[in-house]
Amino acid sequence: MKKSDILIIGNGISGLFAACIAADMGKKVQILSYGAGTLTIGGGIIDVLGYDDQGKFIADPLKGMDGISANHPYAKTGAQTAKKALEAFLKITEEEGYPYLGSPDKNLWLPTAVGNFKPTCLVPRTMDTEALFKADNILVVGFDTMKDFYADMATKNLRERLSKNKNVEEFIVKLNFEYGRDLRDISAMDVARWLETDEGHRSFVDQVKGHVKANTAIVLPPVLGLEPNYKVLDSLKKELSCALIEVSSLPPAVTGTRLNKMLHSCAKKRGVQIIEKARVVGSEIIDGKCQAVITEGFDRQRKFYAEQFILATGGVYGGGIIAKIGAMSEPIFNIDIEVPKVQTDWSYKQLFADKKQIFAQYGVSVDENLTPVAADGSKPASNVKVVGRSLAGYDFCYEKSGNGVALITAYKAAAAFCGEA
Amino acid sequence: MLKTTVVVIGGGATGVGILRDLSMRGVDAILVERDDLGYWTSSRFHGLLHSGGRYAVKDKEAAKECIQENTILRKIGRHCVEATESIFVRAPEDSEEFEQEWVKSCAECGISAVPISMDEAFKLEPNLSRKLLSAYRCPGAAVDGFRLLWQTVASANKYGGKAMTYKEVIGIETENGTVVGVKIRDRWTGAEEKISCDFVISASGSFAGEVAHLAGLSVNVKPSKGTLIAFNHRICNRVVHRLHKSSDADIFVPHGSITILGTSSIDSAPDDTSTETAEVMAMMEIGKITFENIYDYRILRVFAGTRPLYSADPNAKGRSASRGFVALDHAHDGINHFMSVCGGKFTTYRLMAEKVCDIVCEQLGVNAKCHTAEENLVDDPSPDLISRAKAVFPSYGAELASSRLGNEKLERVIKRIETQPEMKELVCECENVTLAEIEEVASEPTSHTVSDLRRRTRLGMGTCQGTFCAYRSVGAVNKENMPWAKDSVYLFKEFLETRWKGIRPVLWGNMLRDIELTRAIYDAALNLSGVEEIK
Amino acid sequence: MAINKQHAIDPDKCTACTICITACPVTAATRKFRGPKMTGPALTRLRKLVSDDDPMLDYCSNCKTCDLVCPSGVPISTLNMIAKNEYYKTHPRKSKADDMLAHSEKMGKLITALPLGSTFANLGMSVGKSFGVMGAMGIAQDAKMPSYASESFISKFKKIKQTPYPRKVVFFSGCYINYNQPEVGTDLVKVYQKNKIEVAIDENFVCCGSPMVSGGYIDDARVNASKNTALLKSWVDRGYDIVTACTSCGLMLKQEYQELFDFEGMAEYAAHMYDSIEYLAKLHDDGQFDTDFANDNTKYIYHAPCHLKVQAIGRPSMELLPMIPGIDIEEADVGCCGISGSYGFKADKHEIAMKVGSKLFNRIKNSHAKLGVCECGTCRLQMENGSGVKAIHPLTVLRQAYGL
Numbered sequence A: 001m002k003k004s005d006i007l008i009i010g011n012g013i014s015g016l017f018a019a020c021i022a023a024d025m026g027k028k029v030q031i032l033s034y035g036a037g038t039l040t041i042g043g044g045i046i047d048v049l050g051y052d053d054q055g056k057f058i059a060d061p062l063k064g065m066d067g068i069s070a071n072h073p074y075a076k077t078g079a080q081t082a083k084k085a086l087e088a089f090l091k092i093t094e095e096e097g098y099p100y101l102g103s104p105d106k107n108l109w110l111p112t113a114v115g116n117f118k119p120t121c122l123v124p125r126t127m128d129t130e131a132l133f134k135a136d137n138i139l140v141v142g143f144d145t146m147k148d149f150y151a152d153m154a155t156k157n158l159r160e161r162l163s164k165n166k167n168v169e170e171f172i173v174k175l176n177f178e179y180g181r182d183l184r185d186i187s188a189m190d191v192a193r194w195l196e197t198d199e200g201h202r203s204f205v206d207q208v209k210g211h212v213k214a215n216t217a218i219v220l221p222p223v224l225g226l227e228p229n230y231k232v233l234d235s236l237k238k239e240l241s242c243a244l245i246e247v248s249s250l251p252p253a254v255t256g257t258r259l260n261k262m263l264h265s266c267a268k269k270r271g272v273q274i275i276e277k278a279r280v281v282g283s284e285i286i287d288g289k290c291q292a293v294i295t296e297g298f299d300r301q302r303k304f305y306a307e308q309f310i311l312a313t314g315g316v317y318g319g320g321i322i323a324k325i326g327a328m329s330e331p332i333f334n335i336d337i338e339v340p341k342v343q344t345d346w347s348y349k350q351l352f353a354d355k356k357q358i359f360a361q362y363g364v365s366v367d368e369n370l371t372p373v374a375a376d377g378s379k380p381a382s383n384v385k386v387v388g389r390s391l392a393g394y395d396f397c398y399e400k401s402g403n404g405v406a407l408i409t410a411y412k413a414a415a416a417f418c419g420e421a
Numbered sequence B: 001m002l003k004t005t006v007v008v009i010g011g012g013a014t015g016v017g018i019l020r021d022l023s024m025r026g027v028d029a030i031l032v033e034r035d036d037l038g039y040w041t042s043s044r045f046h047g048l049l050h051s052g053g054r055y056a057v058k059d060k061e062a063a064k065e066c067i068q069e070n071t072i073l074r075k076i077g078r079h080c081v082e083a084t085e086s087i088f089v090r091a092p093e094d095s096e097e098f099e100q101e102w103v104k105s106c107a108e109c110g111i112s113a114v115p116i117s118m119d120e121a122f123k124l125e126p127n128l129s130r131k132l133l134s135a136y137r138c139p140g141a142a143v144d145g146f147r148l149l150w151q152t153v154a155s156a157n158k159y160g161g162k163a164m165t166y167k168e169v170i171g172i173e174t175e176n177g178t179v180v181g182v183k184i185r186d187r188w189t190g191a192e193e194k195i196s197c198d199f200v201i202s203a204s205g206s207f208a209g210e211v212a213h214l215a216g217l218s219v220n221v222k223p224s225k226g227t228l229i230a231f232n233h234r235i236c237n238r239v240v241h242r243l244h245k246s247s248d249a250d251i252f253v254p255h256g257s258i259t260i261l262g263t264s265s266i267d268s269a270p271d272d273t274s275t276e277t278a279e280v281m282a283m284m285e286i287g288k289i290t291f292e293n294i295y296d297y298r299i300l301r302v303f304a305g306t307r308p309l310y311s312a313d314p315n316a317k318g319r320s321a322s323r324g325f326v327a328l329d330h331a332h333d334g335i336n337h338f339m340s341v342c343g344g345k346f347t348t349y350r351l352m353a354e355k356v357c358d359i360v361c362e363q364l365g366v367n368a369k370c371h372t373a374e375e376n377l378v379d380d381p382s383p384d385l386i387s388r389a390k391a392v393f394p395s396y397g398a399e400l401a402s403s404r405l406g407n408e409k410l411e412r413v414i415k416r417i418e419t420q421p422e423m424k425e426l427v428c429e430c431e432n433v434t435l436a437e438i439e440e441v442a443s444e445p446t447s448h449t450v451s452d453l454r455r456r457t458r459l460g461m462g463t464c465q466g467t468f469c470a471y472r473s474v475g476a477v478n479k480e481n482m483p484w485a486k487d488s489v490y491l492f493k494e495f496l497e498t499r500w501k502g503i504r505p506v507l508w509g510n511m512l513r514d515i516e517l518t519r520a521i522y523d524a525a526l527n528l529s530g531v532e533e534i535k
Numbered sequence C: 001m002a003i004n005k006q007h008a009i010d011p012d013k014c015t016a017c018t019i020c021i022t023a024c025p026v027t028a029a030t031r032k033f034r035g036p037k038m039t040g041p042a043l044t045r046l047r048k049l050v051s052d053d054d055p056m057l058d059y060c061s062n063c064k065t066c067d068l069v070c071p072s073g074v075p076i077s078t079l080n081m082i083a084k085n086e087y088y089k090t091h092p093r094k095s096k097a098d099d100m101l102a103h104s105e106k107m108g109k110l111i112t113a114l115p116l117g118s119t120f121a122n123l124g125m126s127v128g129k130s131f132g133v134m135g136a137m138g139i140a141q142d143a144k145m146p147s148y149a150s151e152s153f154i155s156k157f158k159k160i161k162q163t164p165y166p167r168k169v170v171f172f173s174g175c176y177i178n179y180n181q182p183e184v185g186t187d188l189v190k191v192y193q194k195n196k197i198e199v200a201i202d203e204n205f206v207c208c209g210s211p212m213v214s215g216g217y218i219d220d221a222r223v224n225a226s227k228n229t230a231l232l233k234s235w236v237d238r239g240y241d242i243v244t245a246c247t248s249c250g251l252m253l254k255q256e257y258q259e260l261f262d263f264e265g266m267a268e269y270a271a272h273m274y275d276s277i278e279y280l281a282k283l284h285d286d287g288q289f290d291t292d293f294a295n296d297n298t299k300y301i302y303h304a305p306c307h308l309k310v311q312a313i314g315r316p317s318m319e320l321l322p323m324i325p326g327i328d329i330e331e332a333d334v335g336c337c338g339i340s341g342s343y344g345f346k347a348d349k350h351e352i353a354m355k356v357g358s359k360l361f362n363r364i365k366n367s368h369a370k371l372g373v374c375e376c377g378t379c380r381l382q383m384e385n386g387s388g389v390k391a392i393h394p395l396t397v398l399r400q401a402y403g404l
């Protein structure tokens, strides 16, 4: 019977990263996934911990983990593991030729498509936001017919926020793309593809050059190529002699797509077998140990056996947790999640509340080893670990901790299964 | 100081109908609305242009009025009405005797009710429950509240009638027992001013009591709240009624790209538009009798409106209060030239206005007759304009935009795209709303928030409930440098929080997934609510 | 599996997340296409309300990459195909090629029925091209069309003497193998016999309908589906498993039928359907796969067809072929080849198809592989067309390794 050492359900950032770590430690790893993960829409920016429960900014995410509430995933991993995990991530990006910037003990302020700033921790070099704070001149570059970036709004808001002695200007690059009823709107992805061509590159440089003064940082939408490398960035930097900073923006995510490609190729290089469109619907548990998980498609059910299992199914959004009227559950290991019976008790009246949203913290509860714990305190399967967005106890939007929790818990689970404490 | 003959308080259906009628009779009139047009009940309703079938057994008078007005509105308001027709279906739980009585009553009221076989009914509406027993085709239709209000005002404008939004009436001034003017306050600037006038008509719906109070009077309105559920797509292509004695959750109205199920009835405060999950669940259970797969359909949002039910008896409750309309002449209470109008139906808004204006005109000594049934609210777009629209709007956009915009605005939007083709960019991809349309509507003096744009355009009314178009529309109005669009974060929150209100009671399944996405974008990626501490 | 019909046609599962847009190869290649989210779920809502000119609808190739990445299980490509089918009921087709390419079986039958028919047909293809006949029909002038074999697979099959075994499969060859590449079919029989499997065929099978669905002729496909369903069900009832060696046929029979139609028995036979290599991989899992291979020191590059990827069976070829001693095989892993059945043959789509495939072509060229490997017939043609490197079916690699 075919059997892997570790079977991972989900190929989002947590599933892929866990796979890379486990495969590096010599394990035979298989991933089952239904749909792509959130990375392609979620930016690929690694937030670790930006705000505490009161909404106070945290300058050092690792320190911030110290006093964190007991059911938070970081309380299970600890700062030590967090540091190791993020360093392992940085190392992988280095090896794959798409190195990330930043350090686990320091938050950065990254500009967004609105022109305000968000705290984050690790970013690709296309988001070298420190350069923005060093520059005297900020040039916000937009593209005349591109959707989903409004240079004037970003300029206005940046100007309001940055110190008076910075000069914030706006410049619009003309794309000269064909336009008509039967041609669709132009997205950041289209512009990224254009900048990958010689023609696009030339045109961009020619148009922008005259507006770059000494010590300028260009702020622009995420358009610096779709491949996980810095070819576009480096050549533009060289020709324009200035820094370029992509903003945190809305889906579809060019920067996230790059990280997604990088992690996939990294996993495949390490011999990880990925089976796509494989919807896991259940598991076979004998004596408190999971033997196999079961997939279901249009044809029939299939069983996939393994020694150990990592559940990386992305919570409610990823499809890993099902929210029903007055009930919530994890469908693969059949774990009920305790929620109020009345739907309006799941949330505060304000969506953007001044505290962590209630429903955002719903998820699978785990013990300190990330093993799932059911509502009655029992542990349905001892050889299962839960990672990423399916975990209970955190609100990644409020705290700014999404990809951080995903990477850190994935690392902890994979390392533990490989015998590393 | 502004001066006019009649001030109409309230920009719901009743108020705009009166404004148009007066204007067409040559009476100088100004309408003042505290919020946006149709902010209250005239959009928080079912959107059904009654055929009268629902009232045929119980209230023949109302039924006759409905079919008469239905016929008129299909003509004069054809761009606001989707002439879908309706189907009345009887379920096993419904009485057969009632069906017979209903058929007879429809005939008496002049409402066409054509019996069809169930096979045919299932062919017309494949999602209907297979347990249903009989079906009739009637001339019901769907009506777009926002659009009807704005087009009615556009028609009044042609005759000199004016409507002012975001102006709240805070005082009614009298001299010697006769109205001489009203005091208004601008909701945005707080500035107060006076409009002097000879006559005041309060068409303030569920707020009629509050407004009357401004003149020291009391009007006994018993607001009764009804909840509505909007589903993500057209479950049916016709209005579907249960054929039984009218009750809760027995009507489905297809509305543009969505379907609305309603409704319920509980006593409430006039401004209570909240919804409880339990009400939704109770309605779903009833709705299941008509569409058995109802739980498979995705809910977009839920909302509620309050019926301005008038009751002469202050102790009456809920459904026992009259659903007919009343026009109270406060001369009887000691104030001349002040009337309160409330109750009735959206469907009969024109007729109500006609009756009220007959009274008012008589008192003002105006002889002109009512012409509102004879003239279309807006001109049809010319074939030439339609083909110009088809040439520039993205697929499926031209027709929707032209019925939304009316002739003149449509032409302006087309021009924007003709001169700048990239203006056909879709701001709202769910409801196909172009950037050109957003910029056009945003530049109107009546726009103050992104929600105002939503009410005029259907922006953010589709599947993603504003998740994507919030950024685009805020960006667009910022680009246009609207005086009201200074604070980006406020604009985002105002829009997204109003959308949230309708999702919160139904936060499960894809509604929760959608909200996760919304928060991820606006909070995680764009940090709309976190404090920024940059050096 | 009881897939509720309702879900195939309603757009309610979409959350507008845009993940599919990041993956659609046609969206990346041209702005003439609006992309999966809009064309599929978003506009399905509006099409219930208004109709309009929608030339973009024609650009979806039905490659199903969108379905693969959608986290919500929206049957995006099928929504597109349903819309296309409805659209052409009221709108004229842009090209005559649609009809011809959708009904490839008709053409195959016609040509192979003539004595020496295929020789003439293949000749005719190039002659026709040089006179611009193909262009007038809407076929891309420089697209390499499939050539027809002189003898169909069915006719060849009848001449094969098989050893009877208790393990029996019925082989649904599909049009491409039957009329264009019968040797893939005969390779299957040889490889299966080597593994102690008896292969049956059914002359009454008709085209699976995949090109009809992609071309917007769902009503024609329904007729075929009804015939095939009854036949396939009866084979399964007799204890046979079903195998296909063309991934588009396989996907059509086991998935798209269920999404589009409602015939008795579809789910029952689907439970016994296998891709030809998947079936062997399953034998291997059970320890019954014959690994008596000779050395093969060839360098291969494997391309996984999109229609294989969405079957949730992984890459069975990449499990089995590396077991051949000496073999050097790697997966290209750069996405769609662009041809999507007959899509790339159309005059107005050919350029797009080549653009979509360009990554794959470069990957093949740069790999210095001697041969390409792929389960899908038209993909193989496209791989050869774009890279100049010949491509073969994995069954052929196995047959050679068995020394048969």
Ligand SMILES: Cc1cc2nc3c(=O)[nH]c(=O)nc-3n(C[C@H](O)[C@H](O)[C@H](O)COP(=O)(O)OP(=O)(O)OC[C@H]3O[C@@H](n4cnc5c(N)ncnc54)[C@H](O)[C@@H]3O)c2cc1C
Binding pocket: A009, A010, A011, A012, A013, A014, A015, A032, A033, A034, A035, A036, A037, A038, A039, A041, A042, A043, A044, A045, A046, A047, A048, A248, A251, A278, A279, A280, A281, A312, A313, A314, A315, A317, A318, A319, A320, A332, A387, A388, A389, A390, A396, A400, A401, A402, A403, A404, A406, B516, B517, B520, B521, B524, B525, C071
């Ligand atoms: C718009 C957006 C913006 C964001 N921005 C940021 C940001 O700027 N910084 C940051 O740090 N974080 C951000 N996040 C959050 C971050 O992206 C997520 O928290 C993180 O990606 C979660 O990763 P995951 O691996 O847990 O889940 P996912 O990426 O959701 O992956 C889950 C996987 O599981 C699969 N799956 C689910 N159920 C099954 C099943 N039954 N069978 C098989 N497979 C299954 C899914 O198909 C998917 O592949 C953002 C998120 C979104 C949506």
Ligand SMILES: Cc1cc2nc3c(=O)[nH]c(=O)nc-3n(C[C@H](O)[C@H](O)[C@H](O)COP(=O)(O)OP(=O)(O)OC[C@H]3O[C@@H](n4cnc5c(N)ncnc54)[C@H](O)[C@@H]3O)c2cc1C
Binding pocket: B009, B010, B011, B012, B013, B014, B015, B032, B033, B034, B035, B036, B037, B038, B039, B040, B041, B042, B043, B044, B045, B046, B047, B048, B049, B050, B167, B168, B169, B170, B203, B204, B205, B206, B207, B211, B224, B225, B226, B227, B228, B262, B263, B264, B304, B305, B306, B307, B308, B342, B343, B344, B345, B346, B347, B348
């Ligand atoms: C749930 C529900 C479903 C319904 N369905 C249907 C249906 O399908 N078909 C149908 O024909 N009818 C229907 N109706 C009835 C119909 O909607 C109402 O009768 C009609 O909309 C009432 O319009 P109105 O103008 O009187 O009130 P409103 O629309 O409420 O207008 C009153 C306006 O007065 C304004 N106002 C109040 N105080 C002040 C002030 N001090 N200064 C300035 N302005 C002020 C308010 O802001 C408000 O905009 C339904 C009603 C409900 C509640």
Ligand code: SF4
Binding pocket: C023, C024, C025, C026, C027, C035, C036, C059, C060, C061, C062, C063, C064, C065, C066, C067, C076, C077, C080
């Ligand atoms: S089937 Fe292929 S071409 Fe069509 S929308 Fe999906 S990914 Fe794009």
Ligand code: SF4
Binding pocket: C013, C014, C015, C016, C017, C018, C019, C020, C021, C036, C037, C040, C041, C069, C070, C071, C072, C073, C074, C076
């Ligand atoms: S179809 Fe699927 S992938 Fe595409 S936008 Fe909708 S939910 Fe996202």
Ligand code: SF4
Binding pocket: C063, C247, C248, C304, C305, C306, C307, C308, C336, C337, C338, C339, C340, C341, C376, C378, C379
């Ligand atoms: S022809 Fe082959 S690779 Fe190409 S689209 Fe089909 S199945 Fe996909």
